[in-house]
Amino acid sequence: MTSQALDEIKIGGLGASRKRVEDNRFIRGKGSYTDDITLPGMLHMEILRSPLAHARIKSIDASKAWDIPGVHLVLTGEMMATRNLAWMPTLSYDTQAVLATDKVRFQGQEVACVIADDPYIAKDACEAIDVEYEPLPVIVNPEQAVAEGAPVIRDDKEGQAGNVIYDWEVGDADGTERAFAAADTISRLQLHYPRSHPSPIECCGSIADFNRATSKLTVYMTTQAPHIIRAAVALVAELPEHMIRIISPDIGGGFGNKVPVYPGYVCSILASILLERPVKWIEDKSGNLISTGFARDIYLDGEMALRQDGKILAVRMHADADHGAFFSDAQPSKFKIGLLHSTFACYDIPVAHLTARGTYSNKAPGGVAYRCSFRVTEAMFFQERMIQAAATDLGMDQAEFRRMNFVRDDQFPHRTPFGFLLDSGQYGKCLEVGLKAVGYEDFRRQQAEARARGRLLGLGISTMTEPLGAGNSREYDILGIKMFDSAELKVHMTGKAIVRTGARGQGQGHETTWAQIVSHELGIPAEDVVVEEGDTDTAPFGMGTYASRSTPVAGAAVAMVARKIRAKARRLAAHLLEVSEEDIEWELGRFYVRSAPDRGVTIQECAMAAYSNMPDGMEPGLENTAYYDPPNLTWPFAVYIVTVEVDPETGVWDVLNTVAVDDCGVRINPMIVEGQIMGGLTEAYAMANMQFITFDAEGNCVGSNYMDYLLPTAWETPGFELHSEVVTPCPHHPIGAKGIGECAAVGGPAAFVNAVIDAISGTGVRNIDMPLLPDRVWEAIKFRRDVSGAPPVRTDD
Ligand code: CDP
Numbered sequence: 001m002t003s004q005a006l007d008e009i010k011i012g013g014l015g016a017s018r019k020r021v022e023d024n025r026f027i028r029g030k031g032s033y034t035d036d037i038t039l040p041g042m043l044h045m046e047i048l049r050s051p052l053a054h055a056r057i058k059s060i061d062a063s064k065a066w067d068i069p070g071v072h073l074v075l076t077g078e079m080m081a082t083r084n085l086a087w088m089p090t091l092s093y094d095t096q097a098v099l100a101t102d103k104v105r106f107q108g109q110e111v112a113c114v115i116a117d118d119p120y121i122a123k124d125a126c127e128a129i130d131v132e133y134e135p136l137p138v139i140v141n142p143e144q145a146v147a148e149g150a151p152v153i154r155d156d157k158e159g160q161a162g163n164v165i166y167d168w169e170v171g172d173a174d175g176t177e178r179a180f181a182a183a184d185t186i187s188r189l190q191l192h193y194p195r196s197h198p199s200p201i202e203c204c205g206s207i208a209d210f211n212r213a214t215s216k217l218t219v220y221m222t223t224q225a226p227h228i229i230r231a232a233v234a235l236v237a238e239l240p241e242h243m244i245r246i247i248s249p250d251i252g253g254g255f256g257n258k259v260p261v262y263p264g265y266v267c268s269i270l271a272s273i274l275l276e277r278p279v280k281w282i283e284d285k286s287g288n289l290i291s292t293g294f295a296r297d298i299y300l301d302g303e304m305a306l307r308q309d310g311k312i313l314a315v316r317m318h319a320d321a322d323h324g325a326f327f328s329d330a331q332p333s334k335f336k337i338g339l340l341h342s343t344f345a346c347y348d349i350p351v352a353h354l355t356a357r358g359t360y361s362n363k364a365p366g367g368v369a370y371r372c373s374f375r376v377t378e379a380m381f382f383q384e385r386m387i388q389a390a391a392t393d394l395g396m397d398q399a400e401f402r403r404m405n406f407v408r409d410d411q412f413p414h415r416t417p418f419g420f421l422l423d424s425g426q427y428g429k430c431l432e433v434g435l436k437a438v439g440y441e442d443f444r445r446q447q448a449e450a451r452a453r454g455r456l457l458g459l460g461i462s463t464m465t466e467p468l469g470a471g472n473s474r475e476y477d478i479l480g481i482k483m484f485d486s487a488e489l490k491v492h493m494t495g496k497a498i499v500r501t502g503a504r505g506q507g508q509g510h511e512t513t514w515a516q517i518v519s520h521e522l523g524i525p526a527e528d529v530v531v532e533e534g535d536t537d538t539a540p541f542g543m544g545t546y547a548s549r550s551t552p553v554a555g556a557a558v559a560m561v562a563r564k565i566r567a568k569a570r571r572l573a574a575h576l577l578e579v580s581e582e583d584i585e586w587e588l589g590r591f592y593v594r595s596a597p598d599r600g601v602t603i604q605e606c607a608m609a610a611y612s613n614m615p616d617g618m619e620p621g622l623e624n625t626a627y628y629d630p631p632n633l634t635w636p637f638a639v640y641i642v643t644v645e646v647d648p649e650t651g652v653w654d655v656l657n658t659v660a661v662d663d664c665g666v667r668i669n670p671m672i673v674e675g676q677i678m679g680g681l682t683e684a685y686a687m688a689n690m691q692f693i694t695f696d697a698e699g700n701c702v703g704s705n706y707m708d709y710l711l712p713t714a715w716e717t718p719g720f721e722l723h724s725e726v727v728t729p730c731p732h733h734p735i736g737a738k739g740i741g742e743c744a745a746v747g748g749p750a751a752f753v754n755a756v757i758d759a760i761s762g763t764g765v766r767n768i769d770m771p772l773l774p775d776r777v778w779e780a781i782k783f784r785r786d787v788s789g790a791p792p793v794r795t796d797d
Pocket of ligand 1: 505508509510513546547548549550551552555664665666667669670672739741742
């Protein structure tokens with residue numbers, strides 16, 4: 001490197017804790033969200049939802065609604081059916097009702113829509129629609145779904161005899177059986193990971209604008225995956241794809257909730273086509289909580305075969321997933337239950353077998369990857385709860401049991417018994433950093449002393465390694481569309497640049513970090529690079545942002561396209577310096593002659609030459625596109641350790657300390673990474689402690705408002721101590737980065753639950769289902785029994 005080299009941190013490159021550029025508008029209230037957009041002549045749509053969870057529709061009388069002044073259109077399932085739009089395909093090869101025709105299958109299901117001059121008229125008109133229902137028996141859990149004589153929820157589907165959607169398995173059943181036969185101890189754990197809701201602050205919404213004169217359909221919408229939506233609209237509505245423009249403006253949080261296609265989108269599009277006016281639909285909070293994609297709701301039952309010295313010999317697991325009324329999970333089509341089989345990946349387990357069954361129920365569909373990579377949260381939660389149970393059964397120390405079973409640093413690349421290939425990690429080191437930070441030995445001493453005085457202290461450890469960055473396209477597709485991503489980079493003649501990707505951030509800071517990657521690769525100051533995402537007419541095709549795939553895939557594409565630009569700039573530099581390309585060296589932001597380092601040209605000078613002084617035969621301009629198909633997923637690793645005190649009289653528990661050690665490879669922006677971890681831990685704490693959304697026996701959604709479904713504020717949220725000492729670069733990512741967005745939300749919940757279970761050790765309680773509400777913890781202590789949170793809940797008290 002010569003003395004002229006730029007200081008990468010100063011120009012906002014890799015490793016700079018650059019302030020988020022998008023915050024300039026967000027904290028001033030200048031963001032532009034879907035609901036901020038008003039188009040000339042725009043009408044408003046509201047949805048009438050079913051009050052019942054399962055009922056036959058006998059009749060719908062909308063005549064009174066049509067009569068209300070200001071009403072332009074009332075859409076019913078019958079009308080949708082005449083256009084073949086009453087049902088739509090889901091992202092998991094099932095079908096989903098857009099507006100109900102035959103039956104309603106969950107409380108909150110879309111039954112009719114009104115389009116009116118304003119949302120208030122539309123809402124009043126919805127209430128004027130008379131729907132006659134004939135109630136049917138209701139199913140709210142998998143046990144009821146497969147019980148003999150259970151009503152068939154999806155009687156619309158030819159050949160659907162019961163409520164089972166799929167049976168799926170992975171692993172080695174015989175080998176696992178043999179390992180269990182040879183075990184000294186078998187440890188078992190059953191639990192329910194409850195339904196939870198991503199609950200973004202901004203609900204879902206769309207503005208469809210069909211222009212008959214140009215035949216162009218423009219849809220502004222809150223989607224995390226605009227190109228997938230464009231493809232879906234083209235296929236479902238049979239509109240030409242080049243005449244569809246999806247614009248995803250600023251998004252007020254997504255967390256997976258804004259990946260699926262919702263009936264509201266479809267209805268607003270049809271209404272705009274019929275009325276030839278823009279139609280806006282903005283969902284309200286209850287609508288969002290009750291009807292949009294939920295997450296989890298899975299019953300996990302597993303066994304671990306153990307040798308007396310603590311070695312894990314095998315794992316056997318069964319999952320029962322409650323998918324609600326339609327199988328609409330947005331996930332790679334090859335894996336019926338997402339990436340649940342990533343469970344136990346960080347442990348060196350010789351053999352394992354997993355079976356999974358999906359069932360319908362009278363609940364809103366979903367299975368969305370709420371801040372996780374397709375059911376990895378459930379996988380990691382079960383893993384770490386099971387590890388704690390097994391260590392307890394063996395009478396072993398929690399930390400020691402993990403340490404001895406981790407995949408060691410010298411075992412990479414490591415193939416898991418379910419077929420994943422882990423490429424790198426320092427699991428033991430992360431654990432040691434965490435234990436030291438929390439003062440493990442000291443805490444154990446304090447815990448014993450406190451116990452002697454009747455106080456209940458507990459410590460919970462959780463680790464996670466998450467497969468982030470779907471594709472590769474060999475294995476990952478959604479509806480047959482292969483999973484990869486893209487970036488386009490245009491360097492203007494003055495050296496300023498614009499980068500566009502197929503991802504779509506929802507608050508993660510892409511506008512800041514993508515510019516940092518360009519800066520790292522080209523030496524252009526990050527402040528000279530603008531980032532644009534979310535418009536299908538301008539962004540290159542991509543699969544969108546969810547499952548923490550942006551950095552592993554779109555971020556990699558940004559690095560790769562910048563390298564293409566650098567390769568062309570090198571030829572321009574050779575031309576400007578009048579030497580051959582082989583004689584040119586690169587340092588950040590500058591090419592120079594190897595034999596005369598003072599003779600050089602900056603990247604900005606090369607950019608100017610690309611438009612004003614290119615060599616003969618060279619195509620002018622300095623822009624390119626890269627499509628990136630990753631060779632593998634990235635595998636970040638983390639250790640979360642939580643200490644708590646539980647009040648034995650009330651079951652209330654307080655967090656004393658939370659330590660997080662995250663290894664996400666190279667950190668592009670350490671400050672943003674810390675923000676992601678804090679957000680994830682906050683959600684993990686909320687899931688473990690307070691978020692309660694469930695169903696009674698009639699299928700009524702309990703917790704469909706923010707009085708019951710609690711979002712933690714800064715007041716409730718405990719402090720977190722973050723550690724970044726361990727960095728294991730991803731060997732196949734161009735800049736060594738691994739995903740981080742979801743890690744803490746994925747790995748965090750088990751640390752909180754393990755801490756509470758540890759605090760009440762000695763009672764014989766193996767499990768309390770989340771959320772660990774005080775009454776559940778109190779019941780566990782008082783009656784020395786496990787407490788289930790599975791629906792139906794009692795409503796008689
Ligand atoms: O896909 P999503 O953006 O939700 O998740 P991500 O790829 O893990 O990135 C979340 C944010 O953290 C983005 O702004 C990333 O660029 C940033 N990040 C980082 O600075 N360093 C990493 N190693 C990983 C992510």
